[in-house]
Amino acid sequence: MALTQTARKFEAELASLREELLLMAGRVEEMIHRAGRALVERDIKLAHETMALDRAVNRAEVEIDERCLVILARHQPLASDLRFVTLAMKMVTDLERIADLAVNICERAIDLSRADRIVVHADIPVMTRLVQEQVAGSIDAFVNGDSSKAWEVLDNDDEVDDLYHRVFEDSLERMRLAPDKVHQLIHIQSVAKWLERMGDHSTNLAELVIFMLEGRDIRHPEHQSAKIAGNKIASE
Amino acid sequence: MSLGIRGKLLLLSALAIALLVGAAGFFVESTVEDTLQTRLEHELQRHAKAVGVMLETAAAGDSLDDVADRAAEATSAEIAIFDLAGRTLGSSSLAPIELEQLGTASSDPEVLAAASSETSSALRYDDARELTVMFVARKVAAPRGAVIARAAAPLNTAHARGAIRGTAVVAGLVGAVVVGLLLFAVGSQVERVLQPVVSSAAAVKAAETLDGEEPDADDGPPSLRSVAVELERTVGTLSSERNQFEAVLQTMEQAVIVLGPDQRISTVNRAAHTLLSLPERPVGRTLLEAVRVPRLKQLAEEAAEGGTHSDEFDLPGGRRIDARATQQGDEGLVLVAQDVTEIRRLERVRRDFVANVSHELRTPISVVKANTETLLDGGLDDPKVGRMFVEAIHRHADRLGRIVNDLLDISRIEAGRYPLNPGRINVGEIVDHVLDLVEVDAQKKKISVSVSVEPDLAVIADRKAMEHILINLTSNAFKYTQDGGSVEVTAFAADADHVRIEVLDDGPGIDPAHRGRIFERFFRADSGRSRDMGGTGLGLSIVKHLVDAHDGEVGVDPRSPRGSVFWFMLTSDGDASANEARVASATAEK
Numbered sequence: 001m002a003l004t005q006t007a008r009k010f011e012a013e014l015a016s017l018r019e020e021l022l023l024m025a026g027r028v029e030e031m032i033h034r035a036g037r038a039l040v041e042r043d044i045k046l047a048h049e050t051m052a053l054d055r056a057v058n059r060a061e062v063e064i065d066e067r068c069l070v071i072l073a074r075h076q077p078l079a080s081d082l083r084f085v086t087l088a089m090k091m092v093t094d095l096e097r098i099a100d101l102a103v104n105i106c107e108r109a110i111d112l113s114r115a116d117r118i119v120v121h122a123d124i125p126v127m128t129r130l131v132q133e134q135v136a137g138s139i140d141a142f143v144n145g146d147s148s149k150a151w152e153v154l155d156n157d158d159e160v161d162d163l164y165h166r167v168f169e170d171s172l173e174r175m176r177l178a179p180d181k182v183h184q185l186i187h188i189q190s191v192a193k194w195l196e197r198m199g200d201h202s203t204n205l206a207e208l209v210i211f212m213l214e215g216r217d218i219r220h221p222e223h224q225s226a227k228i229a230g231n232k233i234a235s236e
Numbered sequence: 237m238s239l240g241i242r243g244k245l246l247l248l249s250a251l252a253i254a255l256l257v258g259a260a261g262f263f264v265e266s267t268v269e270d271t272l273q274t275r276l277e278h279e280l281q282r283h284a285k286a287v288g289v290m291l292e293t294a295a296a297g298d299s300l301d302d303v304a305d306r307a308a309e310a311t312s313a314e315i316a317i318f319d320l321a322g323r324t325l326g327s328s329s330l331a332p333i334e335l336e337q338l339g340t341a342s343s344d345p346e347v348l349a350a351a352s353s354e355t356s357s358a359l360r361y362d363d364a365r366e367l368t369v370m371f372v373a374r375k376v377a378a379p380r381g382a383v384i385a386r387a388a389a390p391l392n393t394a395h396a397r398g399a400i401r402g403t404a405v406v407a408g409l410v411g412a413v414v415v416g417l418l419l420f421a422v423g424s425q426v427e428r429v430l431q432p433v434v435s436s437a438a439a440v441k442a443a444e445t446l447d448g449e450e451p452d453a454d455d456g457p458p459s460l461r462s463v464a465v466e467l468e469r470t471v472g473t474l475s476s477e478r479n480q481f482e483a484v485l486q487t488m489e490q491a492v493i494v495l496g497p498d499q500r501i502s503t504v505n506r507a508a509h510t511l512l513s514l515p516e517r518p519v520g521r522t523l524l525e526a527v528r529v530p531r532l533k534q535l536a537e538e539a540a541e542g543g544t545h546s547d548e549f550d551l552p553g554g555r556r557i558d559a560r561a562t563q564q565g566d567e568g569l570v571l572v573a574q575d576v577t578e579i580r581r582l583e584r585v586r587r588d589f590v591a592n593v594s595h596e597l598r599t600p601i602s603v604v605k606a607n608t609e610t611l612l613d614g615g616l617d618d619p620k621v622g623r624m625f626v627e628a629i630h631r632h633a634d635r636l637g638r639i640v641n642d643l644l645d646i647s648r649i650e651a652g653r654y655p656l657n658p659g660r661i662n663v664g665e666i667v668d669h670v671l672d673l674v675e676v677d678a679q680k681k682k683i684s685v686s687v688s689v690e691p692d693l694a695v696i697a698d699r700k701a702m703e704h705i706l707i708n709l710t711s712n713a714f715k716y717t718q719d720g721g722s723v724e725v726t727a728f729a730a731d732a733d734h735v736r737i738e739v740l741d742d743g744p745g746i747d748p749a750h751r752g753r754i755f756e757r758f759f760r761a762d763s764g765r766s767r768d769m770g771g772t773g774l775g776l777s778i779v780k781h782l783v784d785a786h787d788g789e790v791g792v793d794p795r796s797p798r799g800s801v802f803w804f805m806l807t808s809d810g811d812a813s814a815n816e817a818r819v820a821s822a823t824a825e826k
Contacts, residue, residue: 019524026528033552040749119745122794132552136528143525144515166796173797 010075014084017067021088024060025139027053028095029132031102032198036128038106039191040120042113047106057099061092080212087212091142094201094208098135101194101201108187118184121170127163127195131202134160138205147213153206160199167192242423249415257408265400269393273370277357280372280387283311284355287385288376291317300383301326301335311387318342318384320351320375325383346373350384359391367392437463491557493523493571495536501526502568511575513553523571528552532571535561539569548576556580589757596639596773600632607632642774645704646757649781656698656785660809663727663735664689666699670706671725677714678723689727695735695806701782702806708775709739709802716743717799735808742799751792755780779804 031053038047068089071077077085112118134153141149171189175182207219287307294303300317307315308328316327322341324330330338342348349356350373357372373386485492491508495501501518504526508514518526524533531549538545539561546560559573607615607625616622648654667689678685695702713723721742730736746754753759757777783790783804790804 019522022522022524022528023530023533026524026530026533029528029552030530033550033554037550037749040747042747042749119747119798120749122745122748125748136552139528140515143521170797177798 006075010071010077010081013067013071013075014081017064017071017085017088020060020064020067021091022139022143024057024064024092024095025135027057027060028099028102029135029139031057031099032128032132032135035102035105035109036125036132039109039112040125042109044110044113047109047113051103051106054099054103057096061096064092065089080215083212083215087208090208091205094204098198098201101198104194105191108191112184112187115184118181118188121167121188121192123163123167123170124188124191124195127160127167127192127199130156130160130163131195131198134199134202135205138202138209141206142209142212145213147210150206150209150213154203157199157203160196164192164196242419245419245423246416249419250412253408253411253415257404257411261400261404264404265397268396268400272393272396273359273391276370276389276391277372280313280357280370280389281355281374283307283313283315283387284372284374284376284385286311287315287317287387288374288378291376291378291383291385294379299326299332300378301330301332304328307385312389314388316386316388318347318373318386320382320384322347322351322384344371344373344386346371347384347386349373350375350386362390365390367394489574491571491573491575493518493526493573495523495569495571497566497568499523508573511555511557511573512551532559532573535559536569536571539563585753585756588759592757592759592773593643597636600636600639603632604629604636639774642778645778646774646781649778649785652785654701654782654785656701658696658698658786660694661697661699661702663693663695663737664691666702667706667725667727667737670703670710674707674711674714677711681714681717681719681721683714683717683720684722686722686724687726688724690729692810693727693729693735694809696809697786697806701786705779705782705804706737706739708779709804712775712802713739713741713743717741718743729808730805733808734805736803736805738801738803740795740799740801742795745794745798746792746800748794754792755790776802 031050034046034050034053037043038050068085071085075081112120134156137149137153137156141147141153168189171185171192175185178185204219207217211217287303290303290307290310291300304315304317304326305328314327314329316329317325318341319325322343324335324338324342327335344358346356346358355372355374357370359368359370361367362369368391369388370391371386371388373384375382376385485503485505488505489507491511492503492505493501493508493512494503499522501521501523504514504518509518512527512529512532514526515521523536529549529551531547535545535547540563542563544560544562546558548556548558550556554577555575556577557573558576559571561569561571563569607629611622611625615625645654664687667687671685671687675685710723710725717723723742724740725738726740727735727737750759755776757774759773759777779802780790783806786806788804788806791802793801793803795801
């Protein structure tokens with residue numbers, strides 16, 4: 001009986017950890033969307049509001065980490081539960097980084113709306129939407145236990161990278177045509193770079209989800225084969 | 237006639253007991269008869285053997301008949317002695333005289349069988365005595381050769397049978413009484429349990445008016461039957477109400493999510509799927525698992541404290557929703573969300589229009605007013621200064637006139653009163669004609685203009701409207717292109733039925749955020765600058781209205797690395813196969 005009670009408590013703790021993680025992910029998705037809007041709409045108020053959301057995300061990172069440690073210490077979870085808890089600890093780090101990058105974009109949005117008017121590169125909103133979809137895709141894969149969705153996120157990362165390179169090339173060209181706008185164009189180029197970084201973090205998330213669901217680590221395949229070989233030798 | 241439950245039970249058990257006792261009696265009877273028969277046979281065998289012994293020890297003068305009589309006396313059985321041919325030599329049941337009269341040999345089967353096989357037995361019914369008699373014949377040695385000794389005795393089973401039957405009847409009666417008592421006790425118990433059910437069923441029947449329908453007596457007690465009918469009807473009503481509720485819920489434009497007491501989704505409608513992009517099977521999930529929108533979760537949490545709470549916010553996909561959450565006691569929580577994106581956009585358009593139109597009209601009017609005041613205050617006396625003021629008045633009156641004309645054009649197109657006479661228009665020709673009209677603006681800014689129109693391309697359109705569209709788009713392009721820049725006009729078959737005409741500039745481009753609004757009346761991406769350029773803020777709006785009036789499409793795309801592409805598509809006039817061939821060759825070239 002005592003065992004059942006402990007098990008039930010453990011289940012409840014995992015469920016509430018999951019909810020907190022989803023809430024944090026939802027906030028981060030919202031921040032990406034708002035940062036993108038603040039930039040193209042030159043909306044300083046929206047930029048400030050979005051930056052304020054970062055505090056909640058930082059707090060969530062600390063709280064979720066702590067919750068995970070408590071669960072590890074109290075219940076010593078095994079197998080998929082253990083993978084879930086360690087995944088949560090890693091996911092919050094990536095989510096928090098993405099939020100930080102969104103804050104950076106908001107800062108640039110404020111700078112740009114104060115400077116001379118400049119047209120934001122048309123691909124920036126496309127990148128923002130893609131990155132937002134990538135993060136949402138990783139989290140959806142996590143919620144639905146659907147590793148195919150996570151693989152899709154990994155496949156789509158190239159699209160974000162391609163857009164970044166295009167924005168980079170176009171910005172260079174525009175700098176050449178309008179040297180007086182170099183300052184603003186550099187800001188826009190940085191925004192593209194941060195969006196590209198967000199895309200990378202979303203692929204990290206997807207890899208973690210694949211690890212949780214399939215139990216195999218697909219990060220850095222070159223080291224993976226070495227590790228597997230090492231394990232083989234050790235087992236022999 | 238009905239028997240009632242207890243009567244039926246009693247009758248059934250009486251029948252069962254009778255059958256049981258009858259079967260048992262029959263079995264016992266036959267067993268006892270078998271046993272009696274076997275015992276009698278053994279006994280008669282012994283008697284026949286005894287006759288043999290008596291024959292061996294008999295005195296020389298004793299006749300066989302005497303021996304038979306003596307043996308019968310000793311064994312209390314009927315004894316007869318035959319020779320091997322079956323002739324009767326002695327019998328305890330016959331007097332010596334009768335014996336002598338008995339001329340023929342015995343035809344009794346046991347006697348004949350015993351002559352050949354040592355011993356034999358038979359059962360025969362004696363008509364005279366009215367009973368079954370058992371005969372056992374045995375070949376025995378006698379001083380004067382072997383003879384057959386036969387012992388016979390009645391098989392008296394009637395007594396045993398009577399005893400058995402008596403016992404069975406007594407046992408049956410005792411059983412019936414015991415079962416009857418037991419049934420009575422159990423029946424009372426069952427009646428006590430069923431009584432409330434029956435009476436409440438009767439009460440339900442009394443309370444309900446059964447629209448004249450009499451329950452069928454064969455299907456059970458009338459009250460229970462009516463309860464069944466009522467239940468069926470209630471279930472039917474409930475399910476049809478549920479279906480109606482489901483239909484209403486599913487056709488609602490508002491998104492509805494119902495959370496159960498366990499904080500998990502219990503119901504959603506189709507609109508919720510569309511508006512909130514729910515996963516395939518949202519029922520059973522938590523709100524955050526289905527919709528990762530923190531504001532919505534927060535709203536649900538606030539409502540859980542009690543009362544109705546509402547909030548308006550953007551979804552990550554860009555739609556704006558007005559959401560409302562209400563806690564329904566302990567039943568759960570209802571979330572209703574409405575898409576207000578379009579409403580808010582239209583509100584903004586209307587607000588901007590009112591602000592813009594008054595601003596646009598006020599500027600020239602105040603210039604005219606200030607200049608006339610100056611003239612009246614003595615400016616008229618100085619012809620040189622006077623001319624300058626009058627020219628300014630003229631310029632602004634022109635501007636006012638243009639704005640009013642444009643506004644009138646728009647309202648005419650909107651009201652469908654802009655006369656359209658669609659006909660075949662050669663695209664290359666009309667582009668050249670329009671460029672002739674506006675090229676002077678390009679020359680002033682040293683803008684190079686290039687035209688690339690596929691030959692023989694034609695559309696179905698109103699000539700005046702088409703000119704209006706092209707003039708507005710090209711003059712915009714010249715306005716926003718820097719000195720020494722370039723503008724390009726291209727036209728090609730977009731598909732078998734449509735021609736796409738594009739005006740490409742290398743101006744500053746248009747912010748992605750403004751692209752959707754650029755065709756609104758008085759909308760200016762960069763208000764100060766475009767007003768400096770002398771625009772009315774209505775040119776693109778007129779273009780959109782005219783293209784819409786032709787059932788065409790219009791839009792603006794960014795041009796890489798800078799500038800914009802304004803395009804519109806109209807129905808082509810020309811044979812579709814030629815257009816298809818053009819599209820195919822263009823695709824192949826790419």
